[in-house]
Amino acid sequence: MTQATNWTPVCALTDIAPNTGVCALVNGQQVALFRLADSEAVYAIGNYDPAGKANVLSRGLIADLDGVLSVASPLYKQHYCLKSGNCQEDETLSVPTYEVRLNEGQIEVAA
Amino acid sequence: MSKQRVVVVGNGMVGHKYIETLLESDLRDQFEITTFSEEPRVAYDRVHLSSYFENGDADSLALTTLAFYQDNGVKVHLGDKVVGIDLEAKQLTSEKGETIGYDKLVLATGSYPFVPPIEGNDRDNCFVYRTIEDLEAMTAAAKDAKVGVVVGGGLLGLEAAKAVKDMGLQAHVVEFAPRLMAVQVDEGGGALLQSKIEELGVGVHTSKATSKIVAGEDCLHRMEFADGEHLETDMILFSAGIRPQDELARSSGLTVGPRGGIEINNQCLTSDPDVYAIGECALWNNRIFGLVAPGYQMAKIAAGHLVEEIAQSGELHSFTGADMSTKLKLMGVDVASIGDAHGTTPGANVYTYFDQPSQVYKKIVVDDKNEKLLGAVLIGDAEDYGTLLQYMLNGIHLPEFPDTLILPQRGDDTQTGLGVAALPETAQICSCHDVSKGDIRAAMDAGCCSVGDVKTETKAATGCGGCAALLTNLVNHELEERGVEVNHDLCEHFPYTRQEIYHLVRVGNIKSFAELLEKHGTGHGCEICKPAVGSIMASCWNEYVLKDEHIGLQDTNDIYLGNMQKDGTYSIVPRVAGGEITADKLIVLGEVAKEYGLYTKITGGQRIDLFGAQLHELPLIWKQLVDAGFETGHAYGKSLRTVKSCVGSTWCRYGVDDSVGLAIEVEDRYKGLRSPHKIKFAVSGCTRECAEAQCKDVGIIATENGWNMYVCGNGGMKPRHADLFATDLDKATLIKYIDRFLMFYIRTADRLQRTSVWFDNLEGGMDYLKDVIINDSLGLGEELEAEMASNIDTYQCEWATTLEDPEKLKRFSHFINSDATDSEVVFVEERGQIRPANETEKSELIAKAS
Incomplete structure (x- = not known):
């Protein structure tokens, strides 16, 4: 992903309540965005939960497990790492991750 | 070898125990079991017969069902009495004229009540x-x-x-x-x-x-x-008193004692080698045992003997008499008697303690050397029963001054409680279910690590409950021995139990997760602590759950105020208090369901669930519902769900009181109350109990004199029959007790712990709970009531609040940057309504579309 990154603006940082997620439609893909409290850190992973087989990850709880930030799927509570996309409970499962940046308060995603 | 035909005469508690034991054995397929009962129903709990008057329900006394027998191939003849045995031909005849042969016969005919020969004893009533x-x-x-x-x-x-x-x-x-x-x-x-x-x-x-x-x-x-x-x-x-029912045995020629009772040996065999007698009809060593525990023991020994005879295992168990010690509560008075209560053993010494102001009487009988306990009597306070019984049963050496066992402990230097370590492996901890110390240790070896686990696994302390304190001691001791430091921390972010966090929040007046984390925790929190703290905050301060500082704490359902289904859509449940709903409101529900194409189903809690709503539809649907006068039903929350009711005295020919009216009042009172887990209520208008209140967290049943209150019942995966908590209450007292009970549960329960499990782990059990709630033994009553009052005062319909806040409504859209909807949500039709498409259907539909 080093070649000409195609950034798509999706929403303002303040559109996401701290410590929650939203889902954005970026080039036909469902991307789950998560905003941490008291920081400008935003993470982007696929919204599709391969264990629960539904587009729901943006609606999960953000969890800190031994320092690894994950989202717990709202369906069956599998944890997906916000950085790597790997599923903690089942190593055969993972979700895609996307580059994300803040540009003057706007969140932009490369997908 | 062909099957052994085993016939059990009498289907009381002991006869049933015998059959149960045979069915549990590895050789169960070797037996063809038949049982006769002269009563019109299968075995029930005669010991707790008087509870029939508390709930008027014969079914709740049942020990088994006809279906259980049928499923296990046991032939049952109800309402048919065996009238003759031909020992030579090995044949029985019954009153209804049945003649059947047997290989082994078991007499469990029990006893009959002795009616003194008084003139006029046959008068009416x-x-x-x-x-x-x-x-x-x-x-x-x-x-x-x-x-x-x-x-x-x-x-x-x-x-x-x-x-x-x-x-x-x-x-x-x-x-x-x-x-x-x-x-x-x-x-x-x-x-x-x-x-x-x-x-x-x-x-x-x-x-x-x-x-x-x-x-x-x-x-x-x-x-x-x-x-x-x-x-x-x-x-x-x-x-x-009772007399052994030995008429059948007597007339068939079996040996009976001079004063009645069928004579048996240590294997419970009668004078005929193919006939056993067990329970109150049996005479062992010239003694009749009129308690159920020895009867159960005989049932197990007789069944074991038969199994042994076939398996030839050489394992022979013997009946060697039984301990007749008892502990019970008679009309609220604790009474216990152990062993030689009258001190009739030669040389016995007696110590007595009598506290007239507190109405407590205790006596112990010890042997001539002051070394062994022979017996005891306890009236008014039977807390020492468990310890004293163990001293007596296991011949444990008494302390230097035996009277310290019954004298009140006023200083801190007298530790007389029996160390559980001193008990031998064989020490019987629970006599109702015959559970030994060894059994409990084995259960803990197999993974049980709490009193609740051990109770579930071994049944210990689930009979009369007299051994609960001893069991708790033993389990704690064993955990310590194993070096298990039981970690009750909520999660890695908070080194506290839920109960401790509740207090930290309450006492520290903490209003946000961030503040709590800063003061008492580490890290960023997780899906364990966040919802738990969210729930505690809601129980304490009852703020809007989607407030900015709380929204990130809400779990799957709360965060969108709906119940997420497998495909990511939601179901909607408006409150229908007490299950009472007008035709107009029903029409609104139907219209909304039709307009949005929702699947509708009636729930177990007497409400209507609307399925298949997508995120963006939730506010639209709720706008219509709120406008029509509906409120959120909190089906998504760990909170009060429903108060189920029967139609009650208003319509029902049998109704004693207005159950619907009370149900609505109670549901309106506690709606929105966030708690460690969901809470369900029911109110029945009479003892027929059509609302099934006895499987609810709080069950209320109308009586002629007020309301009976039941607590800590549960349906679901592990059903638990609720316990009767108080009887004949007026409404004000009932509400007061429920206020206190709920807040006490909210304060002290673990996360996601229903009242049933909470109660099973509550040290002191029902007596303790009654003490706290009814007698206010902790002096918490007013505080608990005030906390509840504050919750009631700050109630809000979360959907009404949300609809008024455009910022909050923004979240109710599948995409933050598009009005498109989730293409993965696909429905198909079934029985005239929608349902989520399965994988195959989905791929077919998508293929067709492209």
Whole structure:
């Protein structure tokens, strides 16, 4: 992903309540965005939960497990790492991750 | 080898235990089991017969079902009495004319109540106290009666007197001996017991021999006593002991004792090698055992003997007598008797402690060397029962001054409690279910690590509950021994239990997760602590759950105020308090469901669930519902769900009180209350219990005199029958108790712990809970009520609040940057409604579309 990154603006940082997620439609893909409290850190992973087989990850709880930030799927509570996309409970499962940046308060995603 | 035909005569508690034991054995397929019962129903719990008067429900006493027998291939002949045995031909004949052969015969015919040969004992409204049919007859007679007399002041007699009193009659006990419970209790204990029972409004007449029963002047009967006095009554209950039911054995030629009872050896075999006798009909060593525990023991030994005979395992168990110690609560009075209560052993020494102001009497009987405990009597306070029983049963060496065992501990230097470490492996901890210390250790080896786990696994402390304190001690001791430091921390972010966090929040006036984390935790939190803290904050401060500082704490359902289904869509459940709904509102629900194409289903909690709503539809649907007068049903929250009700006295021919009215009032009172787990209520308008209140966290049943309150029931995966908490309450008291009960649960339960599990782990059990709630033993009553009042005052319909906040409504859209919807949500039609498409259907539909 080093070649000409195609950034798509999706929403303002303040559109996401701290410590929650939203889902954005970026080039036909469902991307789950998560905003941490008291920081400008935003993470982007696929919204599709391969264990629960539904587009729901943006609606999960953000969890800190031994320092690894994950989202717990709202369906069956599998944890997906916000950085790597790997599923903690089942190593055969993972979700895609996307580059994300803040540009003057706007969140932009490369997908 | 062909199957062994085993016939069990009598389907009481012991007969049933025998069958159960055979069915549990590895050789169960070797047996073809048949059982006869002269009663019209299968085995039920005769020990707790008087609870029939509390809930009027014969089914709740049942120990088994006909279906269980049928599923296990047991042939059952109900309402048919065996009248003849041909030992030579190995054949039985029954009253209905059945003739069947047997290979092995088991007599579990029990006993019959002894009715003293008094002139007039066959008059109307003279009963015995043995079967459900007896109780039904008594209940019918009590309707026109004012006074009831129980003849016999033994254990069962006093139980019966309580039943008479509970039926609203003026109750009396007439006893031939000079004191109550003459077999188990000594003179001092008997006197105290008598005064306590008299205080409860029951007349006690000891040293009274009834000479005849004649027609009364004010009442139906007049009982004339040998001393010239008399007593008038409308109803008489004979409870003057039992006699073994040995007629069948006697007439068939089996050896019976001179004073009755079928003689058996240590393997429970009678004089015929193919016939066993067990339970109260059996005579072992010239003794009849009138308690259920020895009967169960015999059932197991007799079944074990038969299994052994086939398996040839060489394992022979013997009946070696039984301990007749008992502990019970008679009309609220603790009574316990252990071993040689009267000190009849030669050389025995006695220590007595009598505290008149507190109404406590304790006595221990020790051997001539002051080394072993032989017996004990406890009245008014039976807490020492477990410890003393272990001393007696295991021959544990007494402390230097044995009286320290019963003297109150006032200083801090006297630690007399028996260390559980001192108990041998074989020590029986629970006598109801015959669970030894070794069994409990084995259960813990296999992974149980709490009292609740051990109870579930071994059944210990689930009978009379008398051993609960001892069990808790043992489990804690074992955990310590194993070096298990039980970690009750909520999660890696908070080194506290839920209960501790609750206090930290309450006392520290903490209003946000961030503040709590900063002061008492580490890291960023997780899906364990966040919802738990969110729930605690809501229970304490009852703020809007989607407020900015709380929204990130809400779990799957709360965060969108709906119930997420497998495909990521939501279901919607408006509140229908008490299950009462107008035609107009029903029409609104139908119209909304139709407009949005929702699947509709009636829930178990008497409401209507609308499925298949997508995120962006939730506010649109709720706008229509709120406009029509609906409120959120909190189906998504760990909070009060529903108060189910039957239609009650307003319409029902049998209704005693207005169950719907109360249900609505209670549901409106507690709606929105966030708690460690969901809470369900039900209110029934009479003892027929159509609302099934006894499987709810709080169950309320109307009685002639008010409301009975049940607590800590549960349906679901692990059903638990609710426990009767208080009877005949007026509404104000009922509400007060529920306020306190709920807040006490919210304060002390673990996360996601229903009241049933919470209760099973509550040290001190029901007595403790009653003490806290009814007697206010912790002085918390007003505080708990005030906390509840604050919750009620700050109630809001979360959907009404959300609809007024455009910022919050923004979240209700599948995409933050598009009005498109989720293409993965696909429905197909089934039985005229939508359902989520399965994987195959989805790929077919998507292929067709492209």
